[in-house]
Amino acid sequence: MDMGAASAYLSPSRWSLPLIPPPSPSPPPQESIPFSRVSCCSSRLSSSAVTSGSGSSKTATLSAIQSSGIIACLRSSCAEIAFEAASAALDGGISVLEITMSTPGVFQVLKRLVEAYPAAFLGVGTVLSVADAINAMNAGARFLMSPATVKDVMNVVQGTEVLYIPGVMTPTEILCAYNGGASIVKVYPVSALGGVQYIAALKKPFSDIPMVASQGITTDSLGDYITAGASAVVLSDAIFSKEAMLRRDFSKIHQLALHASSHGKEAVHG
Structure with a gap:
């Protein structure tokens, strides 16, 4: 890994361009903001989300997650910062990235990233409703994640090429989610x-169920999780450092992404 190159990373000029403009007609002045959760997104599932190409199939997404060992989790209070931070991470080698629902304009940011990084596996996290699931899929999400198993979301994803990763905690929840159609939890x-x-204990009875470990994981500990049986880990602050996000230090985020990506590949492939 060339750390000198990482420290010299500069934001591409395209990041300074405005993101996707609000749909027409524009909202009333008191609601006029650069991005909104559901603007530009239909309440119905578009045909492209159902019949997407093989490059965005569930199998390809699952394979990408298992191959990289990392799902980068981005949350931001600003759409422009979210786009720039995500771009820095993707340019730094991250191939699988989720943007949380708490990010303003999450669907518009996702659509812009899908256009800029068509080969990346991009998704939306903390999806708790069918409406959010449909909007995320229409925006180009290849996968959806939830902190719990939301049966309505699991049902709406069935028949599409979008991978749903439900949240689980107990052995019973793992088995129920898997029997309900989840390919990974x-x-x-x-x-x-x-x-x-805990991951090591769960993998003993559920060795055939792929698991993503999420919450409080560092780059230094990701290898231990992979060794214990996790297919991948979710990295949030380990890549999108709170300080770096606050200072808009995208060079730092790029460097952290390079570091995490290298560790993930080493942990998975040895």
Whole structure:
């Protein structure tokens, strides 16, 4: 890894361009903001989300997650910062990235990223409703994540090429989610449940169920989770450092992404 190159990383000029403009007609002045959660997105599932190409199939997405060992989790209080931070991480080698629903204009940011990084596997996190699931899929999400198993979301994803990763905590929840159609589950909040040891314990009875470990994981500990049986880990602050996000230090985020990506590939492939 060339750390000198990472420290010299500069934001591409395209980041300074405005993101997707609000739809027409514009909202009333008191609601006129650069981005909104559901603007530009239909309440119905578009045909492209159902019949997307093989490059965005569930199998390809699952394979990308398992190959990289990392799902980068981005949350931001500003749409422009979210786009720039995501771009820095993707340019730094991250191939799978989720943007949380709490990010303003999450769907518009996602659409812009899909256009800029068509080969990346981009998704939306903290999806708790069918409406949010449909808007995320229409915006180009290849996967959806939830902190719990939301059956309505699981049902609406069935028949599409979008991968749903439900959140689970107990052995019963893992088995129910898997029997309900989940190809992979997210064990959350893993640090509070016992961390690496908890993943290792769960994999004994559920060796065939792919698991993503999520919450409180550092780049230095991701290898231990992979060794314990996790297919991948969710990295949030480890890549999108609170300080770097606050200072808009995208060079730092790029550097952290390079570091995490290298560790993830080493952990998965040896």
